Amino acid sequence: MNVHDSEKMLGVLERQGYAETEDPRRADLIIFNTCSIRQKAEQKFYSELGRAKAYKKKRSKMKIAIAGCIAQQTGEGIFKKAPYVDFVFGPQNIHILENLASGCNASVVTEDNPHIAFTDLPVKRSDTVRAWVTIMYGCNNFCSFCVVPYTRGRERSRPSDSIITEIEALAEGGYKEITLLGQNVNSYKSDIDFPGLLRRISRIGGIERIRFVTSHPRDLSEDLIEVMADLPKVCKHIHLPLQSGSTRLLRLMNRGYSYDDYLGKISTLREEVPGIAITSDIIAGFPSETEEDHFHTIMALKDIEFDGIFAFRFSQRPGTRAAEMEGQLPEGIKSERLTQILKLQDEITERKNKALEGTIQEILIEGVSETDREKLTGRTGTNKIVTIPVVDVERGALISVEIIRGRKHSLEGRLIER
Numbered sequence: 001m002n003v004h005d006s007e008k009m010l011g012v013l014e015r016q017g018y019a020e021t022e023d024p025r026r027a028d029l030i031i032f033n034t035c036s037i038r039q040k041a042e043q044k045f046y047s048e049l050g051r052a053k054a055y056k057k058k059r060s061k062m063k064i065a066i067a068g069c070i071a072q073q074t075g076e077g078i079f080k081k082a083p084y085v086d087f088v089f090g091p092q093n094i095h096i097l098e099n100l101a102s103g104c105n106a107s108v109v110t111e112d113n114p115h116i117a118f119t120d121l122p123v124k125r126s127d128t129v130r131a132w133v134t135i136m137y138g139c140n141n142f143c144s145f146c147v148v149p150y151t152r153g154r155e156r157s158r159p160s161d162s163i164i165t166e167i168e169a170l171a172e173g174g175y176k177e178i179t180l181l182g183q184n185v186n187s188y189k190s191d192i193d194f195p196g197l198l199r200r201i202s203r204i205g206g207i208e209r210i211r212f213v214t215s216h217p218r219d220l221s222e223d224l225i226e227v228m229a230d231l232p233k234v235c236k237h238i239h240l241p242l243q244s245g246s247t248r249l250l251r252l253m254n255r256g257y258s259y260d261d262y263l264g265k266i267s268t269l270r271e272e273v274p275g276i277a278i279t280s281d282i283i284a285g286f287p288s289e290t291e292e293d294h295f296h297t298i299m300a301l302k303d304i305e306f307d308g309i310f311a312f313r314f315s316q317r318p319g320t321r322a323a324e325m326e327g328q329l330p331e332g333i334k335s336e337r338l339t340q341i342l343k344l345q346d347e348i349t350e351r352k353n354k355a356l357e358g359t360i361q362e363i364l365i366e367g368v369s370e371t372d373r374e375k376l377t378g379r380t381g382t383n384k385i386v387t388i389p390v391v392d393v394e395r396g397a398l399i400s401v402e403i404i405r406g407r408k409h410s411l412e413g414r415l416i417e418r
């Protein structure tokens with residue numbers, strides 16, 4: 001979502017005559033679009049900010065702006081830490097950049113206004129084949145470890161007509177794949193619900209693939225599963241954060257489901273949508289996590305066999321309930337558990353990728369590989385990266401390939417048909 005917010009900032013600034021530069025020392029404006037979901041990201045931001053201060057010393061007309069979740073949460077407080085910063089604006093206030101050319105005099109804008117959040121801003125997209133489209137903002141779930149409800153505000157859904165208009169324009173512009181963005185897309189609700197929205201989007205000619213992130217397990221409805229099974233354009237991949245295999249911890253996290261509830265959803269998904277890929281998020285070392293809780297998570301990974309996971313050490317985020325909970329674990333234990341989780345998942349992912357050897361997959365070509373100019377990269381509907389030797393196909397082409405090798409993080413294939 002932050003990446004797409006950056007695309008909006010670039011779009012707004014370009015309309016005012018700004019151009020991107022690779023060299024921050026030559027910039028008239030540096031914007032930090034920040035993330036506060038984990039402490040590490042925040043630490044990294046402050047160290048980069050120190051570097052920008054040095055650039056500004058040498059270039060007096062340079063302005064520095066802080067955007068995103070740290071801006072929203074810290075507000076005026078940023079000036080205490082970094083008085084050389086010029087503007088601070090939250091994720092729902094990107095529109096303030098529209099006033100830069102005329103001299104923006106508001107230095108802190110962190111208003112929570114649903115109309116402002118959905119203002120149609122120009123977007124400078126980083127890709128010409130795949131596009132990200134925001135369908136909702138905010139979250140009402142208040143998971144005990146998460147800052148999102150505080151930084152992005154309460155949940156609100158964008159009107160479906162506005163979403164459809166944006167996607168129709170993308171289809172006309174040659175985009176083939178869209179990813180619908182929201183903190184909890186399953187609870188999208190305007191004049192239609194999320195499955196209804198997917199049905200409408202799948203009728204748009206030119207769009208070949210529809211993806212969405214993120215889904216909350218509690219709100220994963222039978223109707224959505226049916227839509228995933230029935231609509232060919234809806235990719236057979238779901239990212240469904242589990243967070244822990246321990247029901248006791250899930251309760252402390254305020255996730256709203258037990259491990260058994262989660263397992264039930266997984267088996268329905270696999271029954272109704274054969275071949276579906278399921279990925280997840282896991283937190284290692286949540287406060288009071290015992291060896292037994294950790295063991296439940298390890299067993300969950302073995303039982304479910306996700307296609308991939310994002311796993312992180314628990315990070316104490318200021319203002320969240322989990323940050324104040326008793327039983328905070330030493331970093332060493334969290335790291336040890338995280339290492340076990342990642343090692344196990346790597347083995348599972350590699351095994352699952354190897355099982356695809358010899359199968360035929362349809363991939364959407366994304367371009368020449370950044371690490372090997374002799375290869376093209378594409379992605380299966382199940383969101384697995386496939387590389388093939390360079391052939392004469394355009395970006396955005398859908399081609400069939402045979403998987404010849406499954407690796408830990410990607411697949412190797414060869415073209416069999418255009």
Ligand code: SF4
Nearest residue numbers: 139141142143146148
């Ligand atoms: S559902 Fe997701 S975004 Fe919302 S509070 Fe929980 S973790 Fe945060």
